[in-house]
Amino acid sequence: MSRQGIANFTTPQKAWIKGAADYMDHLGIKYSHNDLFKYHGMNKQQGWAILKEDLELANRTHHNSEFTKEQRRRPLKLSAKDLECCDRFLQDVGWDARVLTWDQLSTELDCHVCGNTLCTHLGSMDYMKCVACTKGWVSQKLAKKRISRSEDALKERPQPDDWKSVRFSDEVHWRVGPQGKMCIIRKPGERYCSDCIQEQLNRNDEKQWEAAHTWATIGYNFKSNLTFYNTPGNKNGKLSLRVVYRDQILEPVVKPWLVCGDTFTLEEDNDSGHGGGSGNNIVAIWKHKNKLDSYFNCPNSPDLAPIENCWQPPKQYLKQFPHWDEFETRELAYEGWQKQVTQQFINERVLSMPQRLTDCIEMEGRITDH
Known part of the structure; x- marks a missing residue:
């Protein structure tokens, strides 16, 4: 024809x-x-x-033809039945499965495909990886306290230059291993609170990776070295009044600044190890004896402490290199702190304090974007 x-x-x-x-x-x-x-x-x-x-x-x-086998392309590596099993597994097992990597999930399901292939197939079902939210939730009681503290701080130090005499301190915990932020497999709309889904995670499982505990201070034209400290009796980096904070930080690090005649106010978070529980504990007595001027930041308010912004650059630096033991972790943390956190970066954040406090008040005590 x-x-x-x-x-x-x-x-x-x-x-x-x-x-x-x-x-x-x-x-x-x-x-x-x-x-x-x-x-x-x-x-x-x-x-x-x-x-x-x-x-x-x-x-x-x-x-x-629905009766003739498709021959125009390679057959799919995962069938519709395989995807149905994946979907059922993620729904039934819960968040313990959602925090697995794509490769780990493929192994768990015995899919015989790589993680990228599984990611592509589950993407057709609207599954995606999102970073577990670490933004804190603010109750009405805490919001009122944040507003009150912010108003008082603005009255005392209304101008950016007023904050040049404040040194902001904090602790951070570096993890052994190339772990980043925990990621969660979820579909759009799967949230268990108005802001995030972190409350569904067991954060205690992450503590086993915390190996190097560090304290540091920043201020206008000032940046301390990292001080690594030991926490006898616990693995989560919790400060104790005498063994850790007084003996490993205040005496060997802060006291020499006072002896040299440095004039500053030390900002601390409201951790009990900083001596905020009473005026008669050993840390409070040490501060009074050595004439250390200090104040406590509002609880659960990392956005009101510029030093919180200074931890992210060295953490990102740490992720670039494999670090499987504590010594490598400390070396990389020290390098990241020295190379990635510049004094200009610090000064800009310190001078932003009045704006931070103003934003907190205008946002009715909610966590700001700082």
Whole structure:
């Protein structure tokens, strides 16, 4: 049959012929091909050419047949049934499964595909990886306290230059191993609170990785070295009044600044190890004896302490290199602190304090973007 013989028939007409014949063949219905061809306005030669003879012309719509195996591309590595099992696993097991990496999830499900392939297939079901939120939730009681503290601080230090005499201190815990922020597999809309889904995670599982505990201080035109400290009796870096904070930080680090005549106010978070519990504990007595001027930041308010912004650059630096033991972790942390946290970066954040406090008040005590 020549090309001209079936050229007058459109692609949908050819598909109708092919589909009708396939359907009846599949169900075992007896029919006359001549009647089928005649019904669609073609002769026997044209009909058979479309059905089987001229592959170049007639089979261009071969893929439209639901009874013929798809041959235009490689078969999918995961079938619809496999994806259904993945979906059921993520729904039934819960967040313990959601925090696995794609490779770990593939191994758990015995999919025999790499993590990227599993990610692509689950992406068709709207599953995605998102970073576990670490932004704190603010209760009404805490919001009122944040507003009150911010108003008092603004009255005492209303101008950016007023904050040049404040040194902001904090502790951070570096983890052994190339772990970054925990990521969660979720679908859009899967949230368990108004802001984040972190409350569904067991954060205690992460403590086993905390190995290097550090204290540091920053201020206008001032940056201390990292002070690594030990926490006998616990692994979470919790400060104790005497063994850690007084003996490992205040005495060897802060006291020499006072002896040299440095004039500053030390900002601390409201950790009990900083001596905020009472005026008679050993840390409070040490501060009074050594004439250390200090104040406590509002609880759960990292956005009101510029030093919190200074931890992210060295943490990002740490992620660039494998670090499987405590010594490598400390060296990389020290390098990141020295190289990534510039004095200009610090000064800009210190001078932003009035704006931080103003934003906190205007946002009715909620966590700001600082």
